[in-house]
Amino acid sequence: GAGVSQSPSNKVTEKGKDVELRCDPISGHTALYWYRQSLGQGLEFLIYFQGNSAPDKSGLPSDRFSAERTGGSVSTLTIQRTQQEDSAVYLCASSLDRNRGQRYGYTFGSGTRLTVV
Template identity: 90%
Template sequence: GAGVSQSPSNKVTEKGKDVELRCDPISGHTALYWYRQSLGQGLEFLIYFQGNSAPDKSGLPSDRFSAERTGGSVSTLTIQRTQQEDSAVYLCASSLARVGGQDTQYFGPGTRLTVL
């Protein structure tokens, strides 16, 4: 079946511009996660959605970062007034988050963001 998809695959933007990154989870997966992968910081958690709610957004690095999820499916990560330190690969994952645990996250291919 179809996996997690992300768009765009690459995004180059100028410092100070806003960007939107999109994630389509696996059909039926209620949980959705955003992570960031950068050279200096490794893989960092950003935010987690259960349905349309975000019970954990502790990883968002600043108020320039926001995310939403609509219809329990597609999610958008928005970065306002981008800075060069925002350059990274942004990975999305989804999981069933079923009762009883044993939850497994499946990752998309990522969006490579470059801020000039």
């Protein structure tokens, strides 16, 4: 598609439930990133996928958070047993493969606003 697409745009869930957030990156972009943005705050890195390399999971806040990327395209961020502090906007971005030396840029989706009640 023309941009990075995220779904759902809004999600309200009860504490303790699991949620799945989806990201469709720009076609041809091999790098994909998940960030979290709490209200009025900056972006907090969560996880980074680059091609077939092992993902960089250094930003995941707990083992309740996991992400996968199937076929080098769509990615799903899963939060198990959600807590109220998980409430935030979850943003996905994609970019071209940096290692090819091509000019690259990161394009963000509009995010999924997660509210845990």
